[in-house]
Amino acid sequence: MKKAISIMVVMFLLTFTVFAAYYDVGAGLTYDSFSFVEKVKVEGETTETKMPHDALGVNIAGTYWFTDTLGVEASFDFAKGDVINMSLDTLSIKASSQLIGPSVAVKYLVLKSPVFVNVKAGAGYYFYNSTNKVTRTSGGTTVEETSKMKGNGFGMLVGAEMLHPVTNSLAIKANAGYKLFTNIKNLKDQDDNELTDATISMNGLKLGFGVIYSF
Structure with a gap:
C-alpha cells in the first residue's frame, strides 16, 4: 500500500511539474457594435425599438493556465457610446449608453505557430446605464431635460484571440468575439x-487590441 501511494505521489508531482500552471495579464482597447433592441410591453402589446450603435472601451483581463492549452480567464469590460446624437436649429437630442462588468471564460489554445491562437467561451454579469438629454431653444430661452435609466443582467461571449510574441514574456494581442443572450433587466x-x-438586448460584435504579459 505504501509503495502504491509513493508511486501515485511521484506521478502527481511529475504531472504537476510538466503541466505547471502560469499566469498572464493583459489590457487593451475595445470596439463594440451593439444591436440595442428595447422591448416595452404596454397593455399586453410589446413594442420593439432598434437603435444599433458603436461603443469604445477598455478591457483588463487575467488568465490562469492549468496546462499549456487550457486556461480560465477573468476579465473586466467598460464600453461607452452614443445611441443618438442629433442636432437641429431649435432641438438637440443626445442619448448615450454605458456597459460595464466582469466576466469569466474558458480558453483553449488551438495553434502555437506561426502565432498563438486560442478560442474561448464564457459568461458575464453586466451593469447598464443610459442618459438621454433633450435641449430645446425657443425665443432665446433654452430648456434642457435629462432622463436616466439603469439595469443589469447576464450575457455570454464566444470569441478567438491571436497573440504575437514580442519577447518571452510580452505579446501583442488581437481578439474578436460576439456577445449573445445579453439581456438587461431590472x-x-x-x-x-x-x-x-x-428589457434591453445588448448583443453584438466585439473587437479588441492590446498587450499581454506572462509570468
Missing part, C-alpha cells in the same frame, strides 16, 4: 422606479 429610471415591462 431596469429603473432616475427616480429609482422599476420599469417592470421593459
Whole structure:
C-alpha cells in the first residue's frame, strides 16, 4: 500500500511539474457594435425599438493556465457610446449608453505557430446605464431635460484571440468575439422606479487590441 501511494505521489508531482500552471495579464482597447433592441410591453402589446450603435472601451483581463492549452480567464469590460446624437436649429437630442462588468471564460489554445491562437467561451454579469438629454431653444430661452435609466443582467461571449510574441514574456494581442443572450433587466429610471415591462438586448460584435504579459 505504501509503495502504491509513493508511486501515485511521484506521478502527481511529475504531472504537476510538466503541466505547471502560469499566469498572464493583459489590457487593451475595445470596439463594440451593439444591436440595442428595447422591448416595452404596454397593455399586453410589446413594442420593439432598434437603435444599433458603436461603443469604445477598455478591457483588463487575467488568465490562469492549468496546462499549456487550457486556461480560465477573468476579465473586466467598460464600453461607452452614443445611441443618438442629433442636432437641429431649435432641438438637440443626445442619448448615450454605458456597459460595464466582469466576466469569466474558458480558453483553449488551438495553434502555437506561426502565432498563438486560442478560442474561448464564457459568461458575464453586466451593469447598464443610459442618459438621454433633450435641449430645446425657443425665443432665446433654452430648456434642457435629462432622463436616466439603469439595469443589469447576464450575457455570454464566444470569441478567438491571436497573440504575437514580442519577447518571452510580452505579446501583442488581437481578439474578436460576439456577445449573445445579453439581456438587461431590472431596469429603473432616475427616480429609482422599476420599469417592470421593459428589457434591453445588448448583443453584438466585439473587437479588441492590446498587450499581454506572462509570468
